[in-house]
Amino acid sequence: MNNRPHIYAPEIWNNPHPFYSTLRRDAPVSQVEPGGMWAVTRYEDVLYVLKHPQLFSSEGLRAAVQPAWLEQRNPVCDSLLMMDPPAHTRLRALISRTFSAQGVARLEPFIRSSAESIVADMLARRRVDFVESMALALPSRAMSALLGLDASLVPRFKRWADAVVSVGITPAEATQRRAELCADLDDLKHHLTQVLELRRREPGNDVVNDLLQARAQGGVVSDDELMSFLVILLIAGLETTYNLLGLCGLMLADHPELWARLKADRTLVPRFIEEVLRFHSPSQSTMRITTQETELGGVRLPKGAVLLVQFVSANRDESVFPNAHHFDLDRTGAPNLAFGQGIHFCVGAPLARLEARTAVEVLLERCDRLVREPGPVTWNVAVTTRGLAVLPLELLPVP
Ligand code: HEM
Structure with missing residues (x-):
């Protein structure tokens, strides 16, 4: 036994900020459970780690996220998220154009019409779980359009995403849960294999097609890489955006003064989104592993030390964000690290x-107010993401 704090303990997970404030002050780089990982908590140190991939590798982590019981099933392992240069540089170049601001602008009409039909449906029902009705529905539609996936698969997206993000927090004794996770990952792979086969026969106008073309032109993408690309896009595109949208709903319902300001001036919506990203960090953390003995924040780390790089803490670092625990629509200064660096x-x-801005704009246009039952919210637990499990809201239409 050791005395290290466990970051998934309910008292930390439900409100992580007091815990990380203390770490930033007293032990900014220190070991936590599970696994004795080194939590990196200050903005400056988080930035340093992200900017020095030669010292802090993503590739070296593969073994850590592929426990033996998964029998090589974790598809994230072959994705660009788990690569260092030069392999990472090559794969990233294949999708950077599709995902550029201009690339996604093409999706705007589709995202807007999706958000409008979702809000109309929620208003018709009036009392809804915002997480399921909006936060899950909008990114699911966006990802099916982007990846050319059949809309009938949408109900399975969340199950697959949950499987991928819960691999690292499933305890050794949870045999039944492990079997379910393996079955879900097999199901995911099976469906994406079918999508790839279909696209080979009938090319579409989506990311799958772009990747297959890149492969045909240069033979640069292996089958495993192709599969991992689809998985990482689907999971990363769904899980984190889902959390962001749910948290936007929470802030809009709980802070009538914010709602009023945004309603009066819609140009503030992008700032609102940035502040939700900073304040809540839907992607809580990422991981790295040291490639050699190195010093960070005054601490000597051995080679092979696994780092938990905490965006959730860096984004509340008082030395960078004055009055960091206050939600401030007028905040200027350093960028938040919610999307990494x-x-x-x-x-x-x-x-x-784009998805978050559109969802908030449509809510402001169509609703008079969002009302939440008073009381605590339920947080979901995953390795690196944090958001709401449910958010019951009543939507009042504009008179
Ligand atoms: C609120 C929403 C999102 C948040 C907070 C978020 C956060 C992040 C963060 C922090 C990283 C860096 C991880 C690291 O350095 O190890 C990352 C990487 C990535 N994200 Fe997102 N993400 C979001 C939405 C999306 C969406 C919509 C997609 C795709 C459709 C996506 C695809 C990816 C991919 C492919 C990577 C890996 C990039 C690389 O390794 O070069 N993410 N995301």
């Missing part, structure tokens, strides 16, 4: 921002 900076950031 450096070579792995989130490729889907323009898409996530």
